[in-house]
Amino acid sequence: MKLFISARAPNPRRVLMFIAEKGLQGIETELVDLSRGEHLQAAFRARSPLAKVPALELDDGRTLGESRAICTYLEGLAPDPNLMGRDFAERAFIEMADRRVEFYLFGCIANWIRHCHPGLAPLEQPQFPDFGRSQGEKLREVARWLDGALEQQSFVAGNRFTIADITAFCAIEFARGLMRFQPGEEDMSHLQAWRDRIAARSSASS
Numbered sequence: 001m002k003l004f005i006s007a008r009a010p011n012p013r014r015v016l017m018f019i020a021e022k023g024l025q026g027i028e029t030e031l032v033d034l035s036r037g038e039h040l041q042a043a044f045r046a047r048s049p050l051a052k053v054p055a056l057e058l059d060d061g062r063t064l065g066e067s068r069a070i071c072t073y074l075e076g077l078a079p080d081p082n083l084m085g086r087d088f089a090e091r092a093f094i095e096m097a098d099r100r101v102e103f104y105l106f107g108c109i110a111n112w113i114r115h116c117h118p119g120l121a122p123l124e125q126p127q128f129p130d131f132g133r134s135q136g137e138k139l140r141e142v143a144r145w146l147d148g149a150l151e152q153q154s155f156v157a158g159n160r161f162t163i164a165d166i167t168a169f170c171a172i173e174f175a176r177g178l179m180r181f182q183p184g185e186e187d188m189s190h191l192q193a194w195r196d197r198i199a200a201r202s203s204a205s206s
Contacts, residue, residue: 020203097157097164106171108139147188
């Protein structure tokens with residue numbers, strides 16, 4: 001299999017971290033340079049029609065897109081360690097937590113970066129700075145909710161590490177790098193402590 005990724009992009013990082021947690025070997029990676037528009041070229045669009053990374057080319061020639069779909073496929077290939085739920089009830093609650101951090105935390109971060117960061121101007125036209133700033137405010141609302149949840153439980157979806165922690169960690173790291181968002185500096189000590197624990201995992205360097 002071959003995984004198409006881009007440097008510093010958070011969604012490919014989610015899949016790479018998932019692969020590392022699974023201990024999967026032999027998945028080739030190929031860099032797609034977004035700044036040079038390689039994702040827009042016909043060869044890549046043949047694999048990913050919406051020009052998005054990551055994309056996983058399977059052994060049978062088909063290509064699977066969307067980070068969570070790729071992780072679902074890999075979970076099926078390598079069920080242990082389990083990261084997405086051992087039965088239907090646990091899967092539902094893990095997916096709920098994962099979707100919440102993906103849509104409401106990650107989404108707000110991505111919108112701020114797309115519309116407020118000057119480095120994204122070549123890729124995001126037009127930019128709407130007022131919208132981006134509003135998303136930065138909403139990010140902090142969601143982060144405070146997550147900080148409160150992590151006061152009650154050790155991980156995003158409960159008492160063990162799951163895909164929801166991977167999604168949330170990659171989101172927070174994306175915000176730390178481009179928004180200078182530091183939870184501990186904004187009175188979110190539980191979120192900061194969780195971030196530091198996840199950063200200590202070997203998969204976090206993927």
